[in-house]
Amino acid sequence: MTDSVPLIDAATIERLTPMPALIAALRAAFADGTYQSPPRYAKDLSKTSSLLVMPSWSEGARLGVKIVNVDRVARPSVRSSYVLMDRATARPLAILDGATLTRRRTAAASVLAATFLARPDSRRLLLIGTGAMIPALIEAYASAFPIEKIFIWGRDPENASAAVTQARAKDFQAEAITDISAALANVDIVSAATLATSPLIMGEALRPGMHVDLIGAFRPEMCEADGVAFARSRVFVDTYAGAMDEAGDLLQAIASGHFNEEAIAGDLASLCQERNAGRGADRDAITLFKSVGAALEDLAAAEVVFERWQEDRA
Structure with missing residues (x-):
């Protein structure tokens, strides 16, 4: 057989x-x-x-x-x-x-959430990480948003440059950056796909109207965004059970007192079943999607x- x-x-x-x-x-x-x-x-x-x-x-x-x-x-x-x-x-x-x-379902889930949470006219995308998720994320975001410019950050500048070269080979306008907080001032969507154990995205650097997509931190000790990022955002998760069991940065934001479980605005099911409007008409809201995979x-x-x-x- x-x-x-x-x-x-x-x-x-x-x-x-x-x-x-x-x-x-x-x-x-x-x-x-x-x-x-x-x-x-x-x-x-x-x-x-x-x-x-x-x-x-x-x-x-x-x-x-x-x-x-x-x-x-x-x-x-x-x-x-x-x-x-x-x-x-x-x-x-x-x-x-x-x-x-x-990789492909993870990128698709992030962009599915973004169709409810990011501004439809989002054009500038910041990717944090240089791993195998990056090409899938570029493909997924470009399929749903009018992406004109992509910025890529990596701990290793050579890896960031390689990711940029790969993106350019597929006709995307891409640029490697070294300062995440500075880049956040110029983008509409930031997507992090790393194995970081300390925050890379600082909430004070987020600006009104942004969408934050957190893919890493699938264990309690891992973290991609600080508590302030959660405090300033309208937070959604892929599933409540998975997020409360495993989403490191979310759990750390709750433990630090910046956030609480009751403040989670919704999950993917509530968005897809149209029980939650997501961003709705609020162009100035900061939205955040935390996924651990389902x-x-x-x-x-x-x-x-x-x-x-x-x-x-x-």
Whole structure:
């Protein structure tokens, strides 16, 4: 039976997940309300690495499990596989490259949130980080907003320059920067995708009308933005349970007294189900989206890949 289970590689996943279609699939999944995702299992494997197991299923015909190894000192730092199964029989339908699936669904989820929270005319994007998420974030944001200029910051200037070169090769106007706070004065959206353990985004530097997208800090000791950033923002999360269990910078903002759980304005489900207007007509609000990842995003993305893969073979 093993030989009959297709292995869908990274290149195929990228080809089969154009960002508009992926963002639409995630929106439909969050709006649907039937996807179930229990808290993910997390276990430290060493001082620098962790195992994550993330199951999800829906009232439809499929269920899926992602198995992830995160090692903060390895490159790439995230390695994973995704097993898509028939719900009734648990027979594997496909095994997907989990790292690529994760990167693309994560970028799509961030931009899905931004469609509700960022100004529709946002044109200047600051990316904090130089890892594998950056190309997917550029593709996703450019698919939904009229992005004219991209700024990229990295701890290693050479890595930032390399990310800029990669962006320019795809015809984006990109520039490496060294001062995050100074750059915040000139951008509409800032997206951080790092493994930082101390704040990179200072709330005092945020200006009215900005949108902040925090992707890293998926463990309590990690942090990308300080408590002031949360205090000054209208804060949304991908899921309440995940955020309150794992979102390091959010938990630290609460512990420091800058923020409290009751002040969270909404989650992706409330936005996609139109129970929350997000930014609404308030052009001056500072909005902040904190994500740690949700297993339903993996399942929705894997279903897009598998269905398109089947269409290719028909």
